[in-house]
Amino acid sequence: MQRQNKRRQNMRRGIIVLIIAVLVVGTAALFFQKSSPSTVSIPTTTTTTVGVVSTTCSSTAIAVTGFPTIACAAPAGTFGKAPTMVVPTTAAPTSMQVADLIKGTGATLKTGDKFTAQYVLADYASHKDLQSSWSAGGFSATLATGSLIAGWVKGLPGMKVGGRRELIIPPSLAYGATGQPGIPGNDTLVFIVDLLKIG
Numbered sequence: 235m236q237r238q239n240k241r242r243q244n245m246r247r248g249i250i251v252l253i254i255a256v257l258v259v260g261t262a263a264l265f266f267q268k269s270s271p272s273t274v275s276i277p278t279t280t281t282t283t284v285g286v287v288s289t290t291c292s293s294t295a296i297a298v299t300g301f302p303t304i305a306c307a308a309p310a311g312t313f314g315k316a317p318t319m320v321v322p323t324t325a326a327p328t329s330m331q332v333a334d335l336i337k338g339t340g341a342t343l344k345t346g347d348k349f350t351a352q353y354v355l356a357d358y359a360s361h362k363d364l365q366s367s368w369s370a371g372g373f374s375a376t377l378a379t380g381s382l383i384a385g386w387v388k389g390l391p392g393m394k395v396g397g398r399r400e401l402i403i404p405p406s407l408a409y410g411a412t413g414q415p416g417i418p419g420n421d422t423l424v425f426i427v428d429l430l431k432i433g
Contacts, residue, residue: 295333295400298392304333307400308426311335316368317398317426319354321361326422331402332389338397341432343377345391350374350430358402358422365416372430383408385423393429401425 295307308320313336343349350372355365367373375381377390385403393399405411405420413419 295335296337298332298334298389298399301330301332301389302327304331304400304402307333308335310398313338313396313398313428316352316366317354317428319356319363319424319426321356321358321424322402323361326358326404327402328404330385330389330404330407333400334393334397335400335426336396336398336428338394338429340395340397340429343390343393343395343429343432345377345387347432348374348376349390349432352428352430354426356424357417358424359418386425386427390427390429393427395429395431398426398428401427 294310295304297303304322305324306320306322309318311317317335351374352367352372353365354363354368356363377387379387383403385401385407388407389401389403390399401424403423403425405422408421408423409417409419411419413421417423
């Protein structure tokens with residue numbers, strides 16, 4: 235009888251030791267596990283971080299007079315739905331490139347007009363989406379120097395309501411050497427803009 239009791243005690247001790255060992259090893263594994271880097275969003279009143287950048291080129295982009303066209307433009311997608319961003323894998327251009335992904339049929343945007351748009355912004359160097367207005371209900375501004383970066387003031391006139399335009403903007407027409415929070419200095423920017431209304 236004593237031998238059976240001793241065996242039961244030894245078996246219980248063995249099970250307890252085994253459970254403790256599993257807990258210690260599991261905790262250590264979680265503690266020392268390498269974690270992947272977190273995605274940082276840019277906190278502003280009209281933007282949020284958005285999804286993955288595509289690497290598929292579109293062949294349906296429409297050239298915009300006065301600008302070199304974008305060799306690897308984003309797919310056209312559907313107006314009024316968040317676009318899929320494509321950042322070319324070639325070296326960043328030194329001059330601004332513009333293409334219409336969807337040709338609008340409404341009123342034409344002119345310098346000095348108030349307008350409402352949706353946009354997605356990506357970084358040319360890292361191929362990461364940085365900002366989007368799609369979850370905030372749109373972005374309103376006046377198309378004028380001092381209200382917007384020079385690349386928008388230069389690249390949006392002539393766009394029609396209902397259109398989608400892609401802009402690749404060199405640092406000299408964007409945020410220059412200083413950059414902005416979440417946007418490095420000397421950064422080439424890629425925007426896709428849907429023009430919702432003028433006025």
